[in-house]
Amino acid sequence: MQGRTGKDQKVFPRLKLSFSRLGQVIFVLREIVKIVSRIKPGLLVTVFVLSFVWGFSSIPTFYIEKLIIDSLVSSLGSPDKQKVFYRIFFLVSLSLLISLLRNILSSVNSFLRHTLSRYLDAELDVLMVNKVSQLSLPALENPEFMDRFNKIERESGRRAWQLMTPISEIPGYLAGFVSATAVLVLVYPLISLGVILVSLPRFFVNSKFIKREYDLDTELSPKNRVWAWVRYHLTKNRNFMELRILGVSHYLTEKMRSVIDEILSKRATLNKERESWAFFSSLPLTFYELLVSAMLIFWVVVGKITVGSFQLYLRSLRSAEQNLNGLIASLLNIYENYIYVADLVWFLGLPDEESHKGVIPPKGDISIVFKDVWFRYQDQQSWVLKDISFEVSQGEKIAIVxxxxxxxxxLIKLLAGFYLPQRGEILIGNCEISNIDLSNWRKRLAVLFQDFELYPFSVREAIGYGDISRLDKLSEIKESAKKAGIDNFVESLPLGYDTPLTPEFGGGVRPSIGQWQRLGIARVLFRKGADILILDEPTSNVDPEAEERIFKELSKVSKDKFLIFVTQRFSTVRIADRIFVMDKGKIIETGTHRELMKLNGKYHRLFTLQSRSYVGFD
Ligand SMILES: Nc1ncnc2c1ncn2[C@@H]1O[C@H](COP(=O)(O)OP(=O)(O)O)[C@@H](O)[C@H]1O
Ligand SMILES: [Mg+2]
Known part of the structure; x- marks a missing residue:
């Protein structure tokens, strides 16, 4: 088993974007095609086949046109008008039929492509959400990760499809180019070679600009983040009132506007340059076409080829040229989008947080031990926990102030196993926390974090998520609500336990922070299988009377369990068997309320400060 380690280290491998490495492009393409073929294999194959057939189907049309023109020319002096008429009419009908079939083919293929793109979009959404829920917290909080993830979120869905579109068009262009060139090779093989040569400038010019566009995007990335951040806060903010009072909305809007101006003007400059280069690089093609036309006209005049053949060759030349251009555009398109999709593929390939095959710590009479634990969030930052040591036994109630x-x-995040200490050990029933089976461990935890989750769905779900396997046990959900003192509020709501907890959903309400906290506590109480209850300032916004009742309940339900809670209110520490006093990353005092008061240290100071403010000035 591969143990997780908390030592200062790279959280994830770096991915280098290199423009010379074809292997990487192919790798990224393969990954995306793999995803698409996993969701809709049949659809993908159909799209490829239809595109191929479409590419081949243009040459018959050209050939029929040649026959029509030749028949028309030769009919000029023919006596049997009726026969000529029927022959040409038949050819014209045939040509229309093929064109009709081509239209149908194209519509069907475009429909299938759209469908495929929607499936891919949805699948990427699912894969991304899935991946985020598998990554470790240190990985998620890494600034480099956040930077790239923002870009991925902004671009990837669209880019992934933009990568697939050219892939699915390539067979068509290839078939079109090959068949048109085959016709030209019959006349004059060098003509087809010439088409390739005169197309090269466009290819080089475009690939150069793609690189510059990506560089510009990287340069503008922080500006884009500011844009997204301001938009988010001005539209989705939960406290419009503060924005109004401070009057920062206008200031932020202006900030957003200036960032947008800069982004757009830089992009426009580059685009202008790209378009003018594109124009000049397409000139050789135009002149080449003129040259070949002149040669073909000459051949018609000297009687080497028929007028119909003139039309056929010219059309084939244009078609070869168009298909080659399409092919080049597709390859460039792939290259352009590859750069963005590479980030997505990198992200989807990040290693998951944990192996779920670790040691399973014993249940029952165990203890949790911190041994000389040192922790910091990032290398180079200062230590947040310094040399923490303690032992807690099952059945003990610990308050942290x-x-x-x-x-x-x-401390609580480490205890729950989301971060690992850089130095020291955390032992759960003698098992090192980095070796334990996390999914098993998490089943034993009931935690209310300080910034706990606010589930906006129904009250029933907000509480029931405490144990999703018992989501349908409404009576038990009600019981937990009662213990957390939120039952009266819920029952007063028009939809009762089915009321959504946001006005965004029909019939929803917006609970106060204290009510949210009680819902969170109810969720912890509903998690009956857990034997380690951890609550981080659970009642900081709950009124004192309810707080007292809640702590009584907590104390009752955690009789043979661990109960560890952080609190700022000294009235609640009374239920604790032991109190840890923390200061600047260290546990500086431990003991019962009485012991700590006797110690006359930090605890004594904080306690008297608070009780004085309750009693009034002395
Ligand atoms: N995810 C994080 N990344 C970096 N620093 C953090 C993170 N979370 C907390 N900190 C820092 O760690 C220190 C301790 O924070 P915290 O444990 O939340 O304190 P408390 O809960 O006692 O108020 C603070 O200085 C805080 O800024
Ligand atoms: Mg805190």
Missing amino acids: GENGAGKST
């Missing part, structure tokens, strides 16, 4: 930033929430 301390000022903001002391490291209380961090």
